[in-house]
Amino acid sequence: xxDNKIALVTGGSRGLGADMAINLAKKGIDVVITYHTDKSSAxxxxxxxxxEGQWGCxxxxxxxxxxxxxxxxxxxxxxxKNETGSPNFDFLVNNAGTGVYEPIATTTEEQFDEMxxxxxxxxxxxxxxxxxxxNDGGRIINISSGLVRYAFPSASAYASMKGAVxxxxxYLAKELAPRKITANTVAPGAIETDFGGGENKxxxxxxxxxxxxxxxxxxxxxxxxxxxxxxxxxxxAKWVNAQRIEVTGGAMI
Numbered sequence: 001x002x003d004n005k006i007a008l009v010t011g012g013s014r015g016l017g018a019d020m021a022i023n024l025a026k027k028g029i030d031v032v033i034t035y036h037t038d039k040s041s042a043x044x045x046x047x048x049x050x051x052e053g054q055w056g057c058x059x060x061x062x063x064x065x066x067x068x069x070x071x072x073x074x075x076x077x078x079x080x081k082n083e084t085g086s087p088n089f090d091f092l093v094n095n096a097g098t099g100v101y102e103p104i105a106t107t108t109e110e111q112f113d114e115m116x117x118x119x120x121x122x123x124x125x126x127x128x129x130x131x132x133x134x135n136d137g138g139r140i141i142n143i144s145s146g147l148v149r150y151a152f153p154s155a156s157a158y159a160s161m162k163g164a165v166x167x168x169x170x171y172l173a174k175e176l177a178p179r180k181i182t183a184n185t186v187a188p189g190a191i192e193t194d195f196g197g198g199e200n201k202x203x204x205x206x207x208x209x210x211x212x213x214x215x216x217x218x219x220x221x222x223x224x225x226x227x228x229x230x231x232x233x234x235x236x237a238k239w240v241n242a243q244r245i246e247v248t249g250g251a252m253i
Contacts, residue, residue, distance in 0.1 A: 189248025215250025
């Protein structure tokens with residue numbers, strides 16, 4: 001294999017993560033994706049990565065199970081060492097996640113804890129375990145949400161965790177500066193995926209509200225986001241650090 005840069009994208013088997021992975025491959029970057037349960041979809045994404053002329057593979061990871069992260073990175077290191085001679089990689093994209101749509105008045109502790117574990121605690125400790133394997137000069141991209149800036153009813157638990165991830169990202173940028181590792185967040189708006197039950201694809205009332213409140217007049221698509229993430233992994237973005245890049249088509253402005 002060549003000396004290509006390597007990205008790790010969590011939750012890369014579908015939706016935004018799949019589009020990120022394919023766009024990274026289009027930039028000449030090799031890609032490892034993780035999947036939770038859907039291996040066949042993950043394999044399809046790997047095939048598309050290879051179709052772009054890059055190396056790729058898929059590994060299983062449950063980002064709720066924080067105790068498994070160390071074992072996961074040992075597995076990843078073995079794969080990379082066999083493929084490249086080095087256990088290290090260059091770019092970490094923390095994308096995996098689930099959504100809860102529930103008013104504050106009825107959000108359960110279990111729902112709150114799941115959002116915390118997936119979107120904050122999971123991201124925090126997955127990144128921590130990744131640090132020894134990320135090459136100096138690498139990049140960390142955390143996926144946030146437009147919901148951090150504007151409030152949409154029934155998203156309080158999810159959005160609170162994403163807000164915390166944006167703070168965490170700035171601390172990563174500060175603490176990893178001696179290693180020349182940058183850290184940024186990308187904050188998508190409402191996207192037509194299966195996320196959160198697929199409401200942004202199927203709930204016409206919600207879609208109408210989104211369209212009306214978005215300057216560009218439509219609901220977002222996965223291919224609106226992947227290219228921005230891929231850009232942040234190129235030399236063109238080498239001086240972008242500790243930033244929140246919102247990609248919402250001009251929502252709620």
